[in-house]
Amino acid sequence: MARVYIVNDDKWIDVADGAKLIALQDKSSILFACGEGVCGSCLATVKEGGENLEDPTDYEKQMLQNFGAKPGQRLLCQVIIKKGDVKIEQ
Template structure:
């Protein structure tokens, strides 16, 4: 079962294989803010510290939003667009 670590607090949680990162962070009560939940507003941005290869490929909407924010550096993702496929560590922004 994939493990997600929230580096701000050191909390860890088990994720469903292919499960939504948004749902997991909400269920855990981790302080990541959400707005549109559609990959458009950029509110839910996090830095992926480890395991970026263990998240789903970016869809066009997320790619465009990160580009507009100047955060398309390969280390940032929008939680509302992420599915967990393996262990990842994320840091709030």
């Protein structure tokens, strides 16, 4: 079982190892408007534990570039957590 700490909500959320972080939908304040990497509503900064996330796909990299994302930012609907703890802020 992996865990995600949402700074904005000040809470930990359990997610399955290997899950997409769209699993945080309805469990956090993060809005997943499209779920497909096109709207940018789920753009957030990985504060700690980035090594526990799969690297961005070429698609996510392209969309991050389109949104002018800063280093450390990810589109959570596209992110897969491998295991362990990750801290995220939006």
